[in-house]
Amino acid sequence: MRVRKLFQVLVLGGAALATSAGTCSSASGPPNIGANKADGGMGQGGHKDAGVEKGGGTPGW
Amino acid sequence: MPVSKRAEEPQAGSRRPYPQCPENLRPVAVEAWVFRWQVELDAEVRFARLSQRLANLGGPKLLAELAQRASDDERRHATLCLEVAQEYGYPGRAATSPVTVPEIAPRRLSERQKVLYELVASCCITETESMSVLTTLLQAAKGQWMKSVLQEIARDEVSHSRLGWAFLASEHAAGSVKFLGSLIPDMLEGTVTEGLFARVKPYLEDPELLQHGVLPHSTKRSIFVQTLRDVVFPGLEYHAVDTEPARAWLSQKMENLAQPT
Numbered sequence: 001m002r003v004r005k006l007f008q009v010l011v012l013g014g015a016a017l018a019t020s021a022g023t024c025s026s027a028s029g030p031p032n033i034g035a036n037k038a039d040g041g042m043g044q045g046g047h048k049d050a051g052v053e054k055g056g057g058t059p060g061w
Numbered sequence: 062m063p064v065s066k067r068a069e070e071p072q073a074g075s076r077r078p079y080p081q082c083p084e085n086l087r088p089v090a091v092e093a094w095v096f097r098w099q100v101e102l103d104a105e106v107r108f109a110r111l112s113q114r115l116a117n118l119g120g121p122k123l124l125a126e127l128a129q130r131a132s133d134d135e136r137r138h139a140t141l142c143l144e145v146a147q148e149y150g151y152p153g154r155a156a157t158s159p160v161t162v163p164e165i166a167p168r169r170l171s172e173r174q175k176v177l178y179e180l181v182a183s184c185c186i187t188e189t190e191s192m193s194v195l196t197t198l199l200q201a202a203k204g205q206w207m208k209s210v211l212q213e214i215a216r217d218e219v220s221h222s223r224l225g226w227a228f229l230a231s232e233h234a235a236g237s238v239k240f241l242g243s244l245i246p247d248m249l250e251g252t253v254t255e256g257l258f259a260r261v262k263p264y265l266e267d268p269e270l271l272q273h274g275v276l277p278h279s280t281k282r283s284i285f286v287q288t289l290r291d292v293v294f295p296g297l298e299y300h301a302v303d304t305e306p307a308r309a310w311l312s313q314k315m316e317n318l319a320q321p322t
Binding site: 003004022 | 097099100101103104107121122124127142165166167182183184186187188190192193194195198219222223224226227228229230231247248249250251252253284287288291292296299
């Protein structure tokens with residue numbers, strides 16, 4: 001499986017899973033690639049208020 | 062499903078070091094598989110907690126069940142990783158003390174946002190990166206035993222990654238994911254190991270490492286970057302999460318790497 005195919009398998013597979021779980025219909029689903037570009041950030045400045053060591057998952061691989 | 066070993070492979074419980082690993086690479090393999098063992102133990106706890114939190118939120122029952130299943134998977138993976146480490150000569154045994162994992166989301170977020178943050182960090186980023194690494198290792202591995210180990214883990218990691226993308230899709234449909242954009246760099250910073258964007262000693266670049274389930278360092282970095290660019294960032298954009306801050310974070314890392322030392 002090539003890296004680019006992972007988009008289909010994981011991202012689209014996940015979206016399909018959400019649809020089958022009944023949490024979003026295929027019509028209301030995501031296909032607005034790039035729509036966020038104009039949204040801009042929220043200016044929230046990260047998780048400095050969290051007091052946690054890390055803000056992400058630790059990859060074992 | 063238990064991973065079977067061929068006759069030429071080390072026998073389970075023999076504690077005989079893997080016979081075909083060059084001595085200078087054996088500690089690298091041991092360190093990598095011991096680290097994975099620990100990470101899988103953490104993931105077991107994290108997914109169980111996420112399952113409970115998803116249920117408490119009244120989230121999709123299917124996703125809460127998947128999170129619990131992921132927790133069970135990670136327990137099996139932890140055992141498998143420890144066994145591989147032991148085959149390479151690691152003398153340690155399974156720990157009995159309970160594992161605790163820290164909260165990774167900012168405190169100021171709502172509970173629902175925290176769960177989304179954690180699923181995006183743990184699944185959309187980390188598990189997706191893991192799938193990319195496992196795919197590469199699987200293509201390179203020649204030994205049947207190593208292939209079997211990698212296949213068993215990869216099979217489960219697909220659904221772990223999808224869990225995050227599914228919840229993100231669900232929350233996007235509810236219209237509440239924009240807050241994530243500026244937080245993705247923090248997730249990435251917490252995901253990368255300290256040395257990923259640094260140069261390393263030549264033995265850590267040995268292609269032979271691939272046969273022992275370990276990526277040469279620069280390959281690991283290039284796969285990490287390619288997966289961000291080709292899968293994670295487009296996936297986030299697909300769900301209307303702004304990736305400009307994350308792309309800027311990555312550009313900065315790559316610029317630092319290009320600086321002469």
